[in-house]
Amino acid sequence: xxxxxxxxxxxxxxxxxxxxxxxxxxxxxxxxxxxxxxxxxxxxxxxxxxxxxxxxxxxxxxxxxxxxxxxxxxxxxxxxxxxxxxxxxxxxxxxxxxxxxxxxxxxxxxxxxxxxxxxxxxxxxxxxxxxxxxxxxxxxxxxxxxxxxxxxxxxxxxxxxxxxxxxxxxxxxxxxxxxxxxxxxxxxxxxxxxxxxxxxxxxxxxxxxxxxxxxxxxxxxxxxxxxxxxxxxxxxxxxxxxxxxxxxxxxxxxxxxxxxxxxxxxxxxxxxxxxxxxxxxxxxxxxxxxxxxxxxxxxxxxxxxxxxxxxxxxxxxxxxxxxxxxxxxxxxxxxxxxxx
Amino acid sequence: xxxxxxxxxxxxxxxxxxxxxxxxxxxxxxxxxxxxxxxxxxxxxxxxxxxxxxxxxxxxxxxxxxxxxxxxxxxxxxxxxxxxxxxxxxxxxxxxxxxxxxxxxxxxxxxxxxxxxxxxxxxxxxxxxxxxxxxxxxxxxxxxxxxxxxxxxxxxxxxxxxxxxxxxxxxxxxxxxxxxxxxxxxxxxxxxxxxxxxxxxxxxxxxxxxxxxxxxxxxxxxxxxxxxxxxxxxxxxxxxxxxxxxxxxxxxxxxxxxxxxxxxxxxxxxxxxxxxxxxxxxxxxxxxxxxxxxxxxxxxxxxxxxxxxxxxxxxxxxxxxxxxxxxxxxxxxxxxxxxx
Numbered sequence: 191x192x193x194x195x196x197x198x199x200x201x202x203x204x205x206x207x208x209x210x211x212x213x214x215x216x217x218x219x220x221x222x223x224x225x226x227x228x229x230x231x232x233x234x235x236x237x238x239x240x241x242x243x244x245x246x247x248x249x250x251x252x253x254x255x256x257x258x259x260x261x262x263x264x265x266x267x268x269x270x271x272x273x274x275x276x277x278x279x280x281x282x283x284x285x286x287x288x289x290x291x292x293x294x295x296x297x298x299x300x301x302x303x304x305x306x307x308x309x310x311x312x313x314x315x316x317x318x319x320x321x322x323x324x325x326x327x328x329x330x331x332x333x334x335x336x337x338x339x340x341x342x343x344x345x346x347x348x349x350x351x352x353x354x355x356x357x358x359x360x361x362x363x364x365x366x367x368x369x370x371x372x373x374x375x376x377x378x379x380x381x382x383x384x385x386x387x388x389x390x391x392x393x394x395x396x397x398x399x400x401x402x403x404x405x406x407x408x409x410x411x412x413x414x415x416x417x418x419x420x421x422x423x424x425x426x427x428x429x430x431x432x433x434x435x436x437x438x439x440x441x442x443x444x445x446x447x448x449x450x451x452x453x454x455x456x457x458x459x460x461x462x463x464x465x466x467x468x469x470x471x472x473x474x475x476x477x478x479x480x481x482x483x484x485x486x487x488x489x490x491x492x493x494x495x496x497x498x499x500x501x502x503x504x505x506x507x508x509x510x511x512x513x514x515x516x517x518x519x520x521x522x523x524x525x526x527x528x529x530x
Numbered sequence: 531x532x533x534x535x536x537x538x539x540x541x542x543x544x545x546x547x548x549x550x551x552x553x554x555x556x557x558x559x560x561x562x563x564x565x566x567x568x569x570x571x572x573x574x575x576x577x578x579x580x581x582x583x584x585x586x587x588x589x590x591x592x593x594x595x596x597x598x599x600x601x602x603x604x605x606x607x608x609x610x611x612x613x614x615x616x617x618x619x620x621x622x623x624x625x626x627x628x629x630x631x632x633x634x635x636x637x638x639x640x641x642x643x644x645x646x647x648x649x650x651x652x653x654x655x656x657x658x659x660x661x662x663x664x665x666x667x668x669x670x671x672x673x674x675x676x677x678x679x680x681x682x683x684x685x686x687x688x689x690x691x692x693x694x695x696x697x698x699x700x701x702x703x704x705x706x707x708x709x710x711x712x713x714x715x716x717x718x719x720x721x722x723x724x725x726x727x728x729x730x731x732x733x734x735x736x737x738x739x740x741x742x743x744x745x746x747x748x749x750x751x752x753x754x755x756x757x758x759x760x761x762x763x764x765x766x767x768x769x770x771x772x773x774x775x776x777x778x779x780x781x782x783x784x785x786x787x788x789x790x791x792x793x794x795x796x797x798x799x800x801x802x803x804x805x806x807x808x809x810x811x812x813x814x815x816x817x818x819x820x821x822x823x824x825x826x827x828x829x830x831x832x833x834x835x836x837x838x839x840x841x842x843x844x845x846x847x848x849x850x851x852x853x854x855x856x857x858x859x860x861x862x863x864x865x866x867x868x869x870x
Contacts, residue, residue: 257804257805425799440803442803443799443803454798455795456799457795458786459758459765459780459796460786463782463783463811466816469809470807470809471802471803471808476806
């Protein structure tokens, strides 16, 4: 990476209109301006990689109560990014530093006060991995399994969207923690990937007609922890398999994001009482205090080979909306990263 | 209470057949035998009061996975009881001691190894109260608010079945902890009782046609903790009002116990994610380690008048099934206790 390749044009994708259901390219537009210079206390970062996250879809809708505020029309779309410091008037950052930002956004450059930036060690993992296994996706999987799911070695852990960004990381982290891991993924190719590449003990294709039966067969002793990235029919198939004191980690509800109707229904609450279940939603952004512990363990797992990076890199800044839409449709495996 | 009034007949109510929906009297029958003498290590207790609990209904059905095992046909119905020690070959108990048993059962006498017995101090509270506010109902309300609901002073706490055994205690305990308490109860008489006797800040009648609107009006800042004793439509009305980081304590699902169809549906899971909610079921019997703390605080609240006993005493051992059925129908307020 060379600092001199920095363009003088700042391009960013903004929300042009609120998507109805699945977003389309025309919901986004590029806005161009000059790259600003750093003012006192500021850092200018030229992004090299953008990390796409399904949860950004939530904020493209009108107000979702209790969640992060919705984007206004004209706002830059939120997302993590890796980049090079190209200008700095901040004591902690020097031109040439590589950093990861939790909210750099879908843009070529970002001006930051430094509070959202963390140093990146490219000897430990390549840039895209700092958006995937070593990034927000990894932190989400880690906090979901530990703080929320309270997994122990020997637990049966079911992970939905197991080929997705967080799912593929959760599958591998849970295995590294000594759990028996059953993935759920869409289609035979993804199921094979989860089984053979990510090393799950079993993987069920949710598009198969007999999902509940297949899942029950894959979990003969029931389920201790369900890491739910999707909601919907997969959740409904796991629900009756939950063991006493089971924990359900509500990490994503991707089956619900693009729904036209506002209100669906969830499963019967009776097992919550009779099996003393816990169902818990969380936002990884509230668990930054767990970052150091996460980073140390994830780095160790990457180094000893028990966890593989799983980023899917798409070239070209202009392909960002298309890559995002494809991700919501489940076209790829792993974390979707745009290389600028 | 006089030991000499002890009968020589041991009578117990057993499950004659599994209820279909709401139990009827013929689902139970009385079995008589002689009162046994204590063997080494045993205590014979003559029950003076039986505490009735809706959860016993769960165990009258066929196997409910993950829950306490179902009663067999012919089993004595489970329940807490207060009684007098009438025979003892156990070092810790003397004839004349008053004790409370978490599982004395629907019977006139019980033979125990002492492990389920705790001493009762009648100077602190009368016998029925050791089955209500100072008993399992109180422990359930206390653990539900503290360990499960994590209430803090200032929280808005909604309690359903607020005139019921656990509900009427939860309303009072939550107030004693400095919360703003909104009860939900069935009918204007119960709602008035919750408001005027139990001291809730507001109470909504769930039989009113506009429950969701009334509840929203009673909780203008939303709900931090929902103490759910009922499930069903009350839960569905509270759900959209939950605030970010809200906690839902699943203590009972009385609306579901007598359902003919096995599977209903719960609310949409989307708010679990977007508001970082926690929904947690629990069994108070797993929280015996909290008993001493509970007992000390409940006794203090009773003594300083901030909590009132709310037991509803029904005379006559033979009236036990009818009192149980009436409780499931919500006929009374407070804890239903049978005086033998």
